[in-house]
Amino acid sequence: MADPEHPRLIIRNFLSIDECKELEFIHKSCSTVGYRPNVFSTTLSHLIATNSFHLIIPFVRIRERLKDKLEEFFGCEYELFVEFTGLISWSRGASIGWHSDDNRPYLKQRDYAAVCYLNSYGRDFSGGLFHFQDGEPTSIMPMAGDVVMYTADCRNIHSVDEIIDGERLTLTLWFSRDSSHDEDAKLISLLSQNLLRDNKADSCLPLPASGNMYWFSVEQTSNEQLGFNICWARLHVLGYDTYISEADGCDSDVSELLVKPVQLVRNNEMLDLEFVNILHALQVVHFFCWKASALRTREVTRDIKVVELSDMQRQKINSLKSVVLNDHDLAASFFCSIPSKKSSCIRFDWTGIMAAVDAWGDYTSKLIEQIHLQLPHWRTHQSIYSVQLGE
Numbered sequence: 195m196a197d198p199e200h201p202r203l204i205i206r207n208f209l210s211i212d213e214c215k216e217l218e219f220i221h222k223s224c225s226t227v228g229y230r231p232n233v234f235s236t237t238l239s240h241l242i243a244t245n246s247f248h249l250i251i252p253f254v255r256i257r258e259r260l261k262d263k264l265e266e267f268f269g270c271e272y273e274l275f276v277e278f279t280g281l282i283s284w285s286r287g288a289s290i291g292w293h294s295d296d297n298r299p300y301l302k303q304r305d306y307a308a309v310c311y312l313n314s315y316g317r318d319f320s321g322g323l324f325h326f327q328d329g330e331p332t333s334i335m336p337m338a339g340d341v342v343m344y345t346a347d348c349r350n351i352h353s354v355d356e357i358i359d360g361e362r363l364t365l366t367l368w369f370s371r372d373s374s375h376d377e378d379a380k381l382i383s384l385l386s387q388n389l390l391r392d393n394k395a396d397s398c399l400p401l402p403a404s405g406n407m408y409w410f411s412v413e414q415t416s417n418e419q420l421g422f423n424i425c426w427a428r429l430h431v432l433g434y435d436t437y438i439s440e441a442d443g444c445d446s447d448v449s450e451l452l453v454k455p456v457q458l459v460r461n462n463e464m465l466d467l468e469f470v471n472i473l474h475a476l477q478v479v480h481f482f483c484w485k486a487s488a489l490r491t492r493e494v495t496r497d498i499k500v501v502e503l504s505d506m507q508r509q510k511i512n513s514l515k516s517v518v519l520n521d522h523d524l525a526a527s528f529f530c531s532i533p534s535k536k537s538s539c540i541r542f543d544w545t546g547i548m549a550a551v552d553a554w555g556d557y558t559s560k561l562i563e564q565i566h567l568q569l570p571h572w573r574t575h576q577s578i579y580s581v582q583l584g585e
């Protein structure tokens with residue numbers, strides 16, 4: 195039963211570690227700059243808009259489980275709609291002072307919040323403790339898999355300490371009693387438009403959004419500013435460079451670079467395989483990070499061709515870097531894991547990356563199949579739920 199003065203619930207290990215890792219893979223390969231300084235986010239509508247609509251499938255069961263648990267605990271069965279679902283990461287310097295989650299006129303529809311921690315305090319980031327102003331518990335140390343649920347009103351005023359190091363990642367949902375704020379209706383309409391429009395979407399190769407959505411600068415203004423593109427920054431912190439044969443010198447426009455085919459480079463070697471764009475390369479690399487140990491036993495059917503870089507190619511790579519990562523120290527400080535924990539790095543080899551290319555393709559096809567099977571049911575019921583097929 196919820197305490198009427200401070201209605202809140204904390205559940206340890208609500209999500210499995212693999213669920214956390216899958217959502218981390220999605221966020222690190224699809225996020226955009228967020229709504230507040232040093233915050234990055236991945237919304238479901240963004241996944242749909244960038245031809246990665248199949249990636250909403252991993253959220254479906256989790257959303258449902260969260261809503262069921264929340265409704266049961268707070269005694270509001272069948273009353274709630276999901277108002278917002280998003281992956282949110284906070285990097286060094288991000289924090290939020292005392293607030294309730296409905297504290298703006300345009301947020302009044304929010305009745306409940308559920309925050310799932312996808313990584314852990316001390317291991318993946320430092321700082322970032324959660325505090326309630328009154329009542330118990332006073333503080334929460336975020337740990338992967340745990341969830342905190344609370345009413346969005348002033349009975350649950352809370353804050354989050356500044357992130358000191360690393361990247362703190364959550365899956366955050368808000369729920370509303372007001373059906374006009376039901377996120378599902380909007381998502382189903384977007385999905386229908388995208389899937390109907392694009393029959394050949396079967397390969398689900400990501401399509402970048404506009405360049406400014408991936409551009410981080412301290413001032414958070416235009417493309418011209420000193421800063422970095424977050425897609426390249428995420429590859430850079432993992433030790434990868436990229437080569438774009440079609441890039442024509444250091445005056446290239448970042449928005450144009452986002453849609454050009456890229457090759458992955460590591461030290462002095464380049465994989466002789468073109469990814470359709472930087473987001474495609476990023477998805478495969480993060481898929482490799484997620485599944486590295488399982489990929490070791492996967493047979494690679496294609497030839498792996500790695501070439502040594504020429505001086506010309508190296509020059510081109512450096513001039514590309516000066517455009518997309520013109521503040522690479524800042525980029526590193528945002529997306530690096532915390533310094534004392536470097537040992538958790540994944541052992542790199544090109545065979546692993548090639549295995550990831552194939553395995554990412556299989557993973558993607560399975561999710562596309564799922565979405566094609568489920569969408570008709572979602573449209574009928576105007577609700578996103580896990581359809582028990584074969585019923």
Ligand SMILES: O=C(O)CCC(=O)C(=O)O
Nearest residue numbers: 290295309324352354364
């Ligand atoms: O991430 C958290 O622990 C809470 C975040 C929060 O308070 C918010 O986004 O309103």
Ligand SMILES: [Fe+2]
Nearest residue numbers: 293294295352
């Ligand atoms: Fe909040």
